[in-house]
Amino acid sequence: MSESSSSRALLLEGVTKRFGDFTAVDALSFHVPRGCVFGFIGPNGAGKTTTIRMILDILRPDEGRIEALGQAMSEELKNRLGYLPEEHGLYKKMRVRDTLRYFAGLKGADPRAVGRDIPTWLERFGLAEWADRRIEELSKGMQQKTQFLVSVLHRPELLVLDEPFAGLDPVNLAALRDAIVDLKREGRTVLFSTHVMEVAEKICDDVLMIHRGRKVLDGPMDTILGGQVEHVAVVAYEGDGAFIRTLPGVAAVNDYGNYVEVRLLDGADSQDLLRALVDRVRILRFEMRRTTLTEVFLRLAGGDSQAESTESRL
Amino acid sequence: MKSKTLLVAQREYIETVKTKTFLIGLALMPVFIGVSMFLPALFIQRSGPSEVRIDVLDRSGQVYxxxxxxxxxxxxxxxxxxRIALRQVEPGSNATEDIQRDLERRVRxxxxxxxxxxxxxxxxxxxxxxxxxxxxxLNEAQANLERWLNNAVADVRMREKGLDPQLVASVRRPVAFETEALGKEGQKEKRQGEEAVLAPMFTSMAFxxxxxxxxxLVGQMCLNSVIEEKSNRIVEVVLASTSPGQFMTGKILGAGLMGLTLLAAWAGGAYAVAVWKGYARMVSLGNLGYLVLYFILGFMLFSSTFCAIGSVCNSVKEAxxxxxxxxxILVVPLMMIGPIARDPSxxxxxxxxxxxxxxxxxxMSRLAASPRPGIPEIVLSTAVLAAGTAFVFWAAGRIFRVGVLLxxxxxxxxxxxxxIRRS
Incomplete structure (x- = not known):
């Protein structure tokens, strides 16, 4: 990596963006260490996309400072960033190969290097046979994969992905997840926003959550998920479990029909819960696990985000 | 490494040239121009019967x-x-009224x-x-008949006054008559009859x-492509790589080159048809340089405007x-072609x-008509156009920068x- 002077891939300080009377992003500060995978979460309308657009100089902040790879935005710097927008931004009539070449060219990439890399990437994402098809002939998932290739072909040092997993089936989701992990191994930094908490939980080193334009959570994933302390009981049972909610030590209950998840208050003992249950219902399964990112998300986003909870459980 | 502006222009050009709309425009427009320009003329000349028959009842017996x-x-x-074919009606003993009634019936x-x-x-x-x-x-018949009849009656009267028929013929000998269109000193084009009036009109109309x-057409393509890029969120990907200024300039450059391609094809096609149909003498190519100059400036002006409009709209319908x-605004000068050609200064x-x-x-209209505007006027008006274009381009850039993400x-x-004022 040419720019080793700064250990930060990205730095935001007091960044604010208003649209008329509406403050989309409110004095947001955070930094992303180099070489990490950074998760960016928050309910719809929290200001994630606006923040991402400011990082890429598509929008200018009203206040505050943004530095990527240790420097302020410039033409040269744009070439070292990669971007995948939330909605597909591809020319429908253009062919896949031409699309990849064009956008890599706009990033100042060497056409020969790009020409060499294209077949490898297409192969990896199962798009090799589609290289000479028009974008409009591709399925939504294939378009999403093409969009991802557009964001990485010029070998960016910092990759910013807005909802990269949206619309992908489990196979493609795994392929994309693996690609992100590989980029990290090559020393590149990846920041992505997502609603797929399970993936974020597995691959992110750090996570940032914003809500209504403000930061509500920022830190290493392990710390956020409460280390190894097990907080949640997964219980499958027969009988009427309505009473579980009222037991001492229970913070919240999520009923999924086939089983319930019981989140315990800090310091509550899971053995007490099990004892209380055995008396009243027939237990089919009882296991402890640690807090998930989904639960953290739901707790922080509050009750006004019920729609989100459905989405985030996907 | 190629500049990003040129890359945008190159894509715009190549991808548009490949579209069906462009190819159809390329092929159909000369046909359309040909039809609208040549057909009425051909139609007037070639239409109607090739020969009309007119029956003549000559009661005087002296003129038929x-x-x-x-x-x-x-x-x-x-x-x-x-062609006009006459046939004499033998009156016999019938009354003029009866013959007239019979002839009118046959006309009907x-x-x-x-x-x-x-x-x-x-x-x-x-x-x-x-x-x-x-x-x-079809007024050729009545106009000619009236003239021929006057000639015939005059001949009879002159003969009755004792004038020698040969003398009459020599008196009636027509003069040689020619029309010239005067331009600048030393420029004189000899044209005959209607061509003298039509040729400058025709060329300026065509140009x-x-x-x-x-x-x-190209402005519209510019507008559509901006709207496509905006509604498909392509602008986001592009703007993460280039500045809005580079992007818009590239688009206008690409579209402008495409416009020149179209213009070259159409002008070439139209000229080829003119040569083939024998109308080539109606075209003067002296103004071709001006056509290119005014296309470039006018195109920049309008496509900047179209880009700005496209950038604030979300759909073609809104636009x-x-x-x-x-x-x-665009149609006004088209309606004024006639008045301008008649009084170009x-x-x-x-x-x-x-x-x-x-x-x-x-x-363009004035350059094709005479008297042509002088060099100072051409330079001054072109300078005003260039300044206007530069201003609109700058303002459009500011609108584009904000609008395209809205x-x-x-x-x-x-x-x-x-x-425009801020940012």
Missing amino acids: ASLEKQAADYSARPNVRP AHEIFGCLIVPEGVVEGQGTTTYASSNLA VMLLFLGIM QNLMGPLSL GTLAVTMSYIPFWTPFVM YGKPPRLGEILRW
């Missing part, structure tokens, strides 16, 4: 022979349409094209000659039409509302030359003006 000879001479000339039944009834005292100046036809729109269609006033033409949105069209309701005009 002369009429028939003049009609035969006329009809023997090349490219006469319709389309057995004959028309009938001419010459009264007995025609030479003495008594009575009225009547011509009747069911089709007076202005080319300019108009080129600018409109159409904003396009209304602009189309109106009049107040109207001169004033319109200094309004940037009209300069290309008006100057979704939802299109902004009000006041808001747009604020973007």
